[in-house]
Amino acid sequence: MTEIATSPTYRRAGGLRILLERYPFLPALAIVLVLLALNGVFSPNSLSYRSLTGLLSTYMALILLAIAQTYVVYAGDIDLSAGSILSLVNVAIVVLMERWGGGAGAVLLALAIGLLLGLACGLVNGLVVAALRLQAIVATFATSIFFTGLALYILPVAGTPAPTIFWRTYGGRLLGLPFVFYILVGLVVLLAVLSRTRLATQLLAVGDDQQAAYQTGLPVVAIRIRGYLLCGLFSALAAFCITGDTASGDPLVGGKMTLFSVAAVVLGGSALSGGWGTVVGSLLGALTIGLISSVVFFMGTPSEWQNFVQGLAILVVLMAGVLAGRRARP
Amino acid sequence: MSRVMSFLRQPIVVALALIVLLLYLGELMSPGFASGAQILRLLIVASLLGIVAAGQNVVILGGREGIDLSVGGVVSLSAIIAGNVMNGADIGILPAIAACLVAGAFFGLLNGLGITLLRIPPLVMTLGMLGVLQGLLVVIRMGIPSGQAAPALSRFVTQPLFFGVPGIIWLWVAIGILMAFMLNRTVFGHRIYAIGSNEHAAYMAGVPVRLMRIALFMISGMFAAIAGLCLLGYSGSSFANVGEQYTLTSIIAVVFGGTSLAGGKGGYTGTMAGAFLLVILQGILTTVNIDESGRQMVFGATLLLLMMFYGRGRAMRA
Known part of the structure; x- marks a missing residue:
């Protein structure tokens, strides 16, 4: 009898549930596919190679920012300053590139400094939240005000253009394939490597039960700080993409x-x-947001209703995401 | 001695001490900052924030990661609704109040239903609702002009009512007394603390947890709606996203008031002090002659510094 009593949770688990448990991002993938299909129905042209590349280069920044957010969410934290880190790195690299003449060397050097800046912001957040033990929501809101101030100091008004070489490369092609394609491949490889590192597991362990993680000997504070560092790093990468897409600096x-x-x-x-979570899910989640606005547009929604329909659709898929995610958890 | 220390550690004492300190600093930096008229002006602004924070406060007290990110959207929406219903005529004030309260309660109800029936985390539900509200604002603004505040409403918010103090400040004080009475003296108030500190125990003790939580979000929506109405009176006419700033500042006011984001601990009196503190800080920064960038940096850094005085998490112990 006892054996039966202990095993039914496994017995009852159907194929779908096992699949969900192994690939928790499947619902997000399904939503993305449905939205792609809807896009195709309303405007067949939107599924062309060209349009999809355009969609990807527009939403690559949001994808990276969502991935940045995922690593802190893994550990049960949140970063309300991710967007302002993106702004700060965006204006910093644009101003540096311009000051240094906009050549290839200047661009690369500016990007390196942008990465360091992202990491520094992440470190500040990590210290404030994990080391000083302030509440993540309010503390990162405070740092976001600070970072925005810094961005405004570097570039008070939007408009400084990025060097041609930078946005031409981002929007252009390499060996016959769009450049964003290489970014995506590079990103997938990076995520695959990161997901196999100890850090990803440790972040999840801290998020699952901080006390238990501490008692098994994990350096909880250091791990949470590393989560924020990763967040800062990916926010900086997101800033590179938004700079490539908009070809200019904008402190907000x-x-x-x-x-x-x-x-x-x-x-x-x-x-x-x-x-509990996956970075692939966040990638698909960011694409979902992009695809929703594109579907709303192609459906021929009157312009004043677009934001409302978009907001409503996002609320609905948010609920679906929560419900599906809960179903998937072991 | 330890009694004195524990008295000094109370969040409301900290907040009041910081208020006095900031007023003193403000007076040093620009003479006249701490004058009676100027303090009344700051209190008017603080009462707008404080009214929003009242709703935020009960939602946070209710626990289970309770938070309402949609308040900013409700404030904006309510300001537009009020402007259109009254449209510059005193006769329209009562219908406007009714319309705003209904709208606020409606969106609070939706939040509450999603959070209790579908068990969506409050942060997610109210974030999604904020998106819907912002979309709705665009729709409304495209269709109709923004409308005007009734003269009586503007007088209520900006002109002295009794003893030289504007009506909105009296309203805020009344809300403060009512909130303190509700939280400390009524079954409803005790139940808020009960579900906030241990939801399961409260449920076992017969507290209708789900109804309570829905009620809390409806209260939050209604307070945000009242604030939107008063904001219209303050600015004369509503403009796009007037309420946006209240979403996160209302949370900070609650935190500065000593209410724990984990729920079940705190009260509204502290939040009132927290709202005033936040407004004084912003007031000082606008009088100081520095760039917008410097102002933001100082504001962010000061917020962090002030947070050090409040509810830091406990250190990990084996």
């Missing part, structure tokens, strides 16, 4: 993106309470 460009990044993480089936 990322402000609206923070909450979208949180939404994308939830859409991807990750739990905001931490301990």
Whole structure:
């Protein structure tokens, strides 16, 4: 009898549930495919190679920002400053590139400094939240105000253009394939490597049960700080993509993106309470947000209704993401 | 001695001390900052924030990661609704109040239903609702003009009512007394703390947890709606996203008031002090002659510094 009593949770698990448990991002993938199909129905042209590449290069920044957010959410934290880190790195690299003449060397050097800046911001967040033990929501909101101030100091008004070589490369082609394609491949490889590192597991362990993680000997504070460092790093990468896409600096460009990044993480089936999630889900979640606005546009929604329909659709898929994510958890 | 220390550690004492300190600093930096008229002006602004924070406060007290990110959207929406219903005529004030309260309660109800029936985390549900509200604002603004505040409403918010103090400040004080009474003296208030500190125990003790939680979000929506109405009176006419700033500042006011984001601990009196503190800080920064960039950096850094005085998490212990 006891054996039967202990095993039914496994017995009852159907094929779908096992599949969901192994690939928790499947619901997000399904939503993306449905949205792609809808796009195709309303405007067959939108599924062309060219349009899809355009969609990807527009939403690559949000994808990266959502991935940045995922690593802190893994540990049960949140980063409301991710968008302002993106803005800060965006204006910093644009101003540096311009000052240094806009050659290839200047671009690369500016990008390196941009990465360091992202890491520095992540470190500040990590210290404030994990080491000083302030509440993540309010503390990262405070740092976001600070980072925005810094971005405004570097570039008070939007408009400084990025060097031609930079945005031509981002929007252009390499060996016959669009450049964003290489970014995507590079990103997938990077994510695959990261997901196999100890850090990803440790972040999830901390998010699942901080006390238990501490008692097994994990350096909880250091791990949470590393989560914020990863977040800063990916926010900087997101800034590179937005700079490539908009070809200019704007100290407020990322402000609206923070909450979208949180939404994308939830859409991807990750739990905001931490301990459960996938970066692939967040990638698909960010694509979902992009595809929703494109479907709303192609459906011929009157322009004043577009934001409302988009907001409603995002709310619905958010709920779906939460419900599916809960179903998937072991 | 330890009694004195524990008295000094109380969040409301900290907040009041910081208020006095900031007023003093403000007076040093620009003479006249701490004058009676100027303090009344700051209190008007603080009461707008404080009214939003009242709703945020009960939602946070209710626990289970309770938070309402949609308040900013409700404030904006309510300001537009009020402007259109009254449209510059005093006769329209009562219908406007009714319309705003209904709208606020409606969106609070939707939040509450999603959070209790579908068990969507409050952060996610209210974030999604914020997106819907922002979309709705665009729709409304495209269709109709923004409308005007009724003269009586503007007088209520900006002109002295009794003893030289504007009506909105009296309203805020009344809300403060009502909130303190509700939280400390009524079954409803005790139940808020109960579900906030241990939801399961509260459920076992017969507290209708789901109904309570829905009620809390409806209260939050209604307070945000009242604030939107008063904001219209303050600015005369509503403009796009007037309420946006209240979403996160209302949370900070609650935190500065000593209410724990984990729920079940805190109260509204502290939040009132927290809202005033936040507004004084912003007031000082606008009088100081520095760039917008410097102002933001100082504001962010000061917020972090002030947070050090409040509810830091506990250190990990084996």
